[in-house]
Amino acid sequence: MRLTDFSRLRTAPVLHAMEKALIVTELQQQMMLYRWFTAGIMALTAEQAVRSLRQLEQHQAWPAHELISGPELDGPVYLKANQQTLTARLRIEHGLGEGILISGHGNDNTEPSTTWGPLPLDFFASTP
Template sequence: MTTTLNQLSRLRTAPELSIDERRIISEELSVQMHLMNWFTVGVMATSADRALKALRSLEDSLGWEPMVVVDSTEASGPVYLKANQKTGSIRIRIEHDLGCGILISGHGDDAGQQSTIWGPLPLNFFQEL
């Protein structure tokens, strides 16, 4: 059975995806993202370095301006990274009991446009596109 973008929303952690699944999900995500004006990204990872690496590969893949870390942790352990494309800021905090993966939220400039969340995508999803 092929995993689709819509099916990911039922998962707590990102699954391993085949090449065909990555292609399908990438195409679906591209179509959906073009309907939005700006994005927030959540990265659940085993470390701040791993989370930041996943975000940087997403920024590179999508041609986004690099965002700036404004708040982080010196502690080691699992983290939740929250990046806001509109403000250009990244915040990283220790967070236990999360899954692992990338969550992307699409937002509109119009208050009536509903936000949408996609993922979790594997941490290496944008490295391999």
């Protein structure tokens, strides 16, 4: 499986360790082409979404995003995090799959942006 294969999925697939290692490397190479990022996290609970965001921040050595909407939401959520503003918003959203979407952006609208994912919610979790 390659990073481009994810774009046709509604929900993140289960990845084996070898697949994850290859995808992490490919994603890092692609992310080097962009200036800043947004992340969309689709999860069954706010707690899962926030945990995935914190793992992404740690993996990428990004500062923590300020959570604008509290994690007390009950139900499936969509979390949108913006690296430029360092803010993240949660909202209840039914009918989504599960996973992490990352979009790379340039300095302005003349530079193309792209989205990768959905990646598994634990994709950026530290491995022992």
